[in-house]
Amino acid sequence: MTARVAPATTAERQRLPAAYVVWSGAAATSTLGSSAFGFAMTWYATGVSAGLTGLVGVLTTLPTAALLLLGGAVADRFGVRRMLIAGDAVMLALSVFVVAIATTVGVHPWLLIAVALVDGVESAFYLPAAGVVPRLFATGDALPRATAFNSTLTQLARIAGPPCGALAVTAVAFAGTAAVDGVTFLLILLVLIRIRPPHAPVPSTDEPSGLSVLRPLTAVWGDPQLRAVIVTTGVIAAAVLPSVIYGPSLLARESGWGPGASGLIEVGWLVGGVVVTTLIARRGTSHRIGLAVAAGLLMVGAGLSGMALSPLPVATFGCAVVLGLGVSVCTGHLWPAYLLATPMDQLGRYQSLLVFAQMATLLVATVIFTTVAGQLSARWSIALCAAVVLLTLAWWTARKRGWTKNGDAVVSTV
Numbered sequence: 001m002t003a004r005v006a007p008a009t010t011a012e013r014q015r016l017p018a019a020y021v022v023w024s025g026a027a028a029t030s031t032l033g034s035s036a037f038g039f040a041m042t043w044y045a046t047g048v049s050a051g052l053t054g055l056v057g058v059l060t061t062l063p064t065a066a067l068l069l070l071g072g073a074v075a076d077r078f079g080v081r082r083m084l085i086a087g088d089a090v091m092l093a094l095s096v097f098v099v100a101i102a103t104t105v106g107v108h109p110w111l112l113i114a115v116a117l118v119d120g121v122e123s124a125f126y127l128p129a130a131g132v133v134p135r136l137f138a139t140g141d142a143l144p145r146a147t148a149f150n151s152t153l154t155q156l157a158r159i160a161g162p163p164c165g166a167l168a169v170t171a172v173a174f175a176g177t178a179a180v181d182g183v184t185f186l187l188i189l190l191v192l193i194r195i196r197p198p199h200a201p202v203p204s205t206d207e208p209s210g211l212s213v214l215r216p217l218t219a220v221w222g223d224p225q226l227r228a229v230i231v232t233t234g235v236i237a238a239a240v241l242p243s244v245i246y247g248p249s250l251l252a253r254e255s256g257w258g259p260g261a262s263g264l265i266e267v268g269w270l271v272g273g274v275v276v277t278t279l280i281a282r283r284g285t286s287h288r289i290g291l292a293v294a295a296g297l298l299m300v301g302a303g304l305s306g307m308a309l310s311p312l313p314v315a316t317f318g319c320a321v322v323l324g325l326g327v328s329v330c331t332g333h334l335w336p337a338y339l340l341a342t343p344m345d346q347l348g349r350y351q352s353l354l355v356f357a358q359m360a361t362l363l364v365a366t367v368i369f370t371t372v373a374g375q376l377s378a379r380w381s382i383a384l385c386a387a388v389v390l391l392t393l394a395w396w397t398a399r400k401r402g403w404t405k406n407g408d409a410v411v412s413t414v
Helices: 010-014 018-046 050-078 080-104 109-131 133-137 142-194 215-222 224-245 247-255 259-283 289-309 313-340 344-375 378-398
Strands: 402-406 409-413
Touching (some): 018 050, 018 109, 018 142, 050 344, 080 142, 109 344, 133 142, 133 313, 142 313, 215 344, 224 247, 224 259, 247 313, 259 313, 289 313, 289 378, 313 344
Antiparallel strands (some): 402 409
């Protein structure tokens, strides 16, 4: 597979477009608000029952996974920017509704369920569009830097989100937290209305089969390099996400470490990820993409193995940092290359496949992870995830084709 773009000038490599920097800042602010409100949702749901907490989580995830491919096709049909504006407008309206209901009626289970359902459906249409925004502002060597810059801000927002949510719930309760979230949606909505991406494709109006939801499936799976991105991304999601979502709490309880250790371990992988994305945002990616991904997979496998074996919370935190380093090395090289190889008129659909690979494997892996943890222990679950990643590393290194960067092009080498 070969993806070639016009050479970037020296100035373009030194500085990202101002409009993109503004959008990234607004998007990170919105992520911070959503993360804080997500904490409030979980806090109030757990106050009712564990069953409601699980239902809220399912209703947030399943509609997204079910509608992702449609969401990508709609983004290509009507335009990425329009889809983002529509999505943020819906979430702003939802925030106003939540504030009104929570203030006048109170926070009832039906409200949490309704919010989770709307959020899940909206995410299916928003995520494919949001994932391709860097491609609308940057090309060539600038694209990995643009992607990493946005990832850095997003991860920092996710780190700060839960503490800010706890503070907001304590200070202004559920309605106040929703109001703050609404303000962040208003901010990014105003930014999106103002900016004009320089590389935005013209929305397609001549699709021969409606939205052509499944059009890119054959093309992606038939290309060895794109298929490798999908498979590797799915494996990383399946192995890493359950380990960092459920693993820290389960490890802390099994080992008698307490909730503080759980929070420390959970933050570790985000810290490692921020280090790598910050470096890529400043310096760019390696020209030997295949070798970089192999090194990333090795770090992911080592980090998970260490988490499964570490006897102390501080050591487990260190292993989580290594895990985060490896994840960001992999995604920081694979995802920009995938974007560069994506046809401009199918950005949303290709991106929806990438997100679907993560969500579908995460749903299956979560069941396996929690089942093994319940029957054996969390350490066995994490060790199983480590084994899967190391097997993927063996498959990756045994492949006959690999990626390298040649100037501003990503090329497939034999």
